[in-house]
Amino acid sequence: MDDRLMASCACGWKVVGSPDEVVAATSDHALRVHNMPATREQILAKAVPAPPDSE
């Protein structure tokens, strides 16, 4: 089963990867680009399954 996730930001940025990768990249993007701390729980609650064509 493919557990890859996708997270995207209102600014157009997006990431596809494993849950740990998505959490790390999203946390970095949110804090560095938007000065916005985001927890793992917040990120995983918003992330969606990666679409099949995102490989």
Added chain:
Amino acid sequence: MHPMRSETDPACVAPPTVPDVEGPVQAEVFVVLLRDGSIELTGPCGRAPWMLELGARAHPLEVVDRIIRDVIGAPVVVHSTSWRRDRDAVILTFLVVIAAQVVEAMATAPVWRMDLARSAATTAPREIAHDQVLEHALRHLAWLIRDDPAVRQVLPSAWRTVLDDYVPEPFRTMG
């Protein structure tokens, strides 16, 4: 194994799946540069508004300056030009001028002229478009480059030339 991929796609129209910028006071940043005599808009969000969360303690201008330096590079001017009520918050607008060579591979977009969002004498405009906020910010910069020695000193003369078009006619005779 699938490698992680991350990218910024200004054309992305999918709903965001990252927690949105929140808080009672937020910053909206317009990063502009001058290239071949024209003003261009840039930033990590392309033409979309670049929103920053502002905490209760840090000075908004210091937050914007720090983020700009980290994400893009050293700014030439960082100035707050307006505020408005939106997104269930007070939005502070910041205009940031950077040198063209700092942008590197970051995408840029042309800046178009817009009519201002006009208010009544004692009430705020009913609607304010993103491009109207930028238009107001550039008119503010056109005033600063004439009135503020600190801004005039750091902006190359080419900026004054291009900003002449943003100055109301009666002001131009004061140049």
